Amino acid sequence: MENWDEVRTAFHVARVGTVSGAAEVLGVHHATVIRHIDALEERLGVRLFQRHARGYTPTEAGRDLLRVAQATDDQFGQLAGRIKGRGNEVSGELVVTSIGGLSHLLAPALAEFQRGYPDLLVRYLTGDRLFRLEYGEAHVAVRAGAVPDQPDNVVQPFFRQDFALYASEGYVARHGMPQGCGDFAAHRFVGADDAETRAPFHRWLHDNVPGENIVFRSGDVHAQRNAILAGAGIGFTSVLQAAEVPGLVQVMAPKAEWAAPLWLVTHMDLHRTIKVQALLGFLKARAQGWQGG
Secondary structure, three states: OOOOOHHHHHHHHHHOOOHHHHHHHHHOOHHHHHHHHHHHHHHHOOOEEEEEEEEEEEEEEHHHHHHHHHHHHHHHHHHHHHHOOOOOOEEEEEEEEEHHHHHHHHHHHHHHHHHOOOEEEEEEEEOOOOHHHHHHHHHHHHHEEEOOOOOOEEEEEEEEEOEEEEEEHHHHHHHOOOOOOOHHHOOOOOEEEEOOOOHHHHHHHHOOOOHHHHHEEEEEHHHHHHHHOOOOOEEEEEEEOOOOOOOOOEEEOOOHOOOOOEEEEOOOOOOHHHHHHHHHHHHHHHHHOOOOO
16 A cells, blocks of 8 residues: 555556546656656556557556456545545534625525534535635535636536616615715725625626715625614615615615526535535525526
8 A cells, every 4th residue: 555656646647548638647757747657657667658659558467456446445435435425414513604795695595504514514505715625625616706716616507696776765864865886986895805805796886986985884794784774875786685675775686797607516526426426416406496586
């Protein structure tokens, strides 16, 4: 086992047929692949591959070794699934992560999912940090914005979250309702504290509202919504959540440019486990009712 890295390298070379292909799969330099193969052949005293212009072809000795490597790799994969995903049971620990602004949707959905699987422990982690699925920090991540492009992750469309501008009934009674962007200079707004925010609706707000009119700022979406409800100013809230909050008045209807596409992200090692598949199917079904408000 002290030479497993070399055996694993040989396995991938045989599987894809080229040094460059194996290097890409393993995430190493092609020189490392060649060094592993040469070292393994020297240690075993046999030629494992025939080198030719089109790539590497296993010899008879190479095929024997690779049958063992295939079985060992499969066993390691099954072991990882049992340790990290608890194999084929919807039980144990299930870790889900998302931005905090989705908790009003996901927390009730996860509670409903859990009722069907009483042996399941749910950990729902929120925040702006990207939890590392490849390190086992979460089983399922719900991410917003551009399509996630981390390697070895499986990414699926979830739903589109629509946003609109809202004010409280009290704010409208005191300040009136703006009839368009031309009236914004006479109004107060609630916005993000981070000028570099990636949220498309907050970027629009910074581009269309004078900075001095954004009088209440916070990095927490719940604080922003509570400030809007308290009459601090006009601000953005998701259409779905606004429908659940009495006392909010829609100031400007949703625009396509404000919408935030959401994605379900899993790591390839856990994507096919029964537990993860059960949750993904459940969330997709729930999202059909969320889409479009």
